[in-house]
Amino acid sequence: QLQLVESGGGLVQPGGSLRLSCAASGFTLDYYAIGWFRQAPGKEREGVSCISSSGGPTNYADSVKGRFTISRDNAKNTVYLQMNSLKPEDTAVYSCASSHHSCTVVPGTKGYYYGMDYWGKGTLVTVSS
Secondary structure, eight states: OOEEEEEOOEEEOTTOOEEEEEEEESSOGGGOEEEEEEEOTTSOOEEEEEEOTTSOOEEEOTTTTTTEEEEEEGGGTEEEEEEOSOOGGGOEEEEEEEESSOSOBOTTSSSOBTTEEEEOOOEEEEEOO
């Protein structure tokens, strides 16, 4: 079964850090760009960050630039999202998704990419004191 599984979410205080993981099973991530998305209660899902298949080009939503870092370890078939200086407004369900195309954002979307195929079910991040 081809799937992506997220982990690493939880409750953290404002200013704290978490590292999310996106692990693939049933296929290798080597040839896919991977994006992280989040959906806060009552809001649309939005793109957070993306990393190309080579691990080179990356992009970030303006709201997380300088605080979040995306990386990948193809040997472990896993992509990570290091989240620092977390804010209450970062509270959301975080999901990862693969793209067989690239991290090029489709115009007019909230950070979706061309060629997206597999999605994980998500992991909840709650930032609260």
